[in-house]
Amino acid sequence: MNASDYEYLRKLFRDHSGLDLSADKQYLIESRLLPLARKCGLSSIDDLLQKMKGGSSRHIAQAVEAMTTNETFFFRDKAPFDHFRDTMIPELLKARAGRKTIRIWCAAGSTGQEPYSLAICLKEMSAQLAGWRTEILATDLSQDVLEKSKAGIYSQFEVQRGLPIQLLLKYFKQNGELWQINAEIRAMVQHRQLNLLHDFSQLGTFDVIFCRNVLIYFDQDTKINVFNRLARSLEGDGFLVLGAAETVVGLTDVFKPCAEKRGLYRPTGARAAVAPMAAAAMPRMAAIGGR
Amino acid sequence: MDGPRIGEQVRTCLVVDDSSVVRKIARRILEELNFQIIEAENGERALDACRRAMPTAVLLDWNMPVMDGHEFLLHLRRLPGGDLPKVVFCTTENNVDHISRALEAGADEYIMKPFDKAIIAAKFHEVGLIAAAMPA
CATH class of the missing domain: 3.40.50.150 (Vaccinia Virus protein VP39)
Structure with missing residues (x-):
């Protein structure tokens, strides 16, 4: 994956899910997206990226899901x-x-x-x-x-x-x-x-x-x-x-x-003025990641 | 890996399994959790070890020649001071019937093989043998 692909994915994940990946998380992206590519019948992450860049909302939504799924267990931290x-x-x-x-x-x-x-x-x-x-x-x-x-x-x-x-x-x-x-x-x-x-x-x-x-x-x-x-x-x-x-x-x-x-x-009872991030910043994206 | 620090009570874990490979894996994990390890290859040897000195914890296989883990546990709980060690079964027997019998015999926790460090740490935390369930 080249630097511009990585930047594309970082921005995409940030805009869709708030996921904020630092510059050194290439391994994380690869470990999550390669199984997804295989599941979609594609041979590589590059092929998956092509679909995503081509605007396939299904592939984009699945990539966001794959990145944001966390390991969890019962009574975690007790x-x-x-x-x-x-x-x-x-x-x-x-x-x-x-x-x-x-x-x-x-x-x-x-x-x-x-x-x-x-x-x-x-x-x-x-x-x-x-x-x-x-x-x-x-x-x-x-x-x-x-x-x-x-x-x-x-x-x-x-x-x-x-x-x-x-x-x-x-x-x-x-x-x-x-x-x-x-x-x-x-x-x-x-x-x-x-x-x-x-x-x-x-x-x-x-x-x-x-x-x-x-x-x-x-x-x-x-x-x-x-x-x-x-x-x-x-x-x-x-x-x-x-x-x-x-x-x-x-x-x-x-x-x-x-x-x-x-x-x-x-x-505390303090109130801050708030608007949802997605509604204000990216109305089009909201339609993909949302319900 | 760190051993017990000076002034800290030495905590021992008796690892009972007829497979030397399993004992070796368990030893490595438990030493990382700061236990001093005693090994036994069957229930009878384990019982001898307990008569010499009660361990803090016992990691116990079920199926072993000479004396199995279940029988060992029944004997252990009748020994003077035999109610003190925390006993965690660690066995391929993974059905409700075996688990119930283990608990009735006085087991504190139950691990279904295969196991890893996270599972041992979680179970030992569960019965109060170590402070944190996960190393990180």
């Missing part, structure tokens, strides 16, 4: 789920005692491990949540990934990373080397395709937003824009959860970190 069980839910049980509903959004739901981990947490707390309505919405840029999430079928490797063996026995059904999460847990999670660069105000407001390990790929302006819009989709006393390597500090004052609870943020 601490956020401990905070969810020990801090967020107990606080919300008090704060929402009137309406008895809790809305949770996994903004980078990926292949389902995170939303299903949250669903399992809620199931394990069902005695305290009796009479409550809980909702988990999982969104992702990638339709392929959402389909995998909906199916809830995982390999032996996937179910062994982060999932305690007791929970595997309790909530999964074995089918040969594959394990499918029970229908009851699957039914607790709604799925929807969504690009975080686009307007998401129609989703309503949430009590908890998990948005982990997705904004790390975005450039600074995009991060700020998304944070400011996430603040508007979160209840004033809600919780935002970011990945272990992420922060809002130095980017925006609409969220503040919770002392001693790494990755956990609360809204």
Whole structure:
């Protein structure tokens, strides 16, 4: 891949998904796009690039998906789920005692491990949540990934990373080397395709937003824009959860970190003027990556 | 790789598997996680090792000649101090029936082979043997 091809792809991924690749990520592009080229019946990345440059929106959308799909596992990092069980839910049980509903959004739901981990947490707390309505919405840029999430079928490797063996026995059904999460847990999670660069105000407001390990790929302006819009989709006393390597500090004052609870943020009530990136900057592109 | 630091308690892991190749792979991974390794090729040898000194952890195969992993675990849990080691099965037996029997016999976690460092680290983290699940 020559330098101008690399520049073309960098700009394309930035405009479509906010993915901000530094100049040295050629190997990443190659490792993701070569399998895609093969899947499309093409012999090389060059052939795939030709299709993309020729304006094939299908190939462009698939390339964006291939680049933004992340590795994930059940109860990833553990601490956020401990905070969810020990801090967020107990606080919300008090704060929402009137309406008895809790809305949770996994903004980078990926292949389902995170939303299903949250669903399992809620199931394990069902005695305290009796009479409550809980909702988990999982969104992702990638339709392929959402389909995998909906199916809830995982390999032996996937179910062994982060999932305690007791929970595997309790909530999964074995089918040969594959394990499918029970229908009851699957039914607790709604799925929807969504690009975080686009307007998401129609989703309503949430009590908890998990948005982990997705904004790390975005450039600074995009991060700020998304944070400011996430603040508007979160209840004033809600919780935002970011990945272990992420922060809002130095980017925006609409969220503040919770002392001693790494990755956990609360809204400050500050409001920033915001418009979705995609709607303002690239109305044509939005039609490709969007729903 | 770093060994245990001065002042740090030495933590031992007994690796029980009849395959010397598997023991070697497990040893390399667990040494990177700062465990001192003892090896045993069957359940009987493993039980002898535990009678001499209780390890912090046991990584345990199921199918072995002389005494299998399940029988070893039943004996171990009846030894004085035998309730202390964290026992993680590591076996090709990957069905619900075997997993249930392992847990009933007193296993703390269960790994279905094949395994890698990420899985061992995740499971050892799960039972509180190491602080972080992933090296990076």
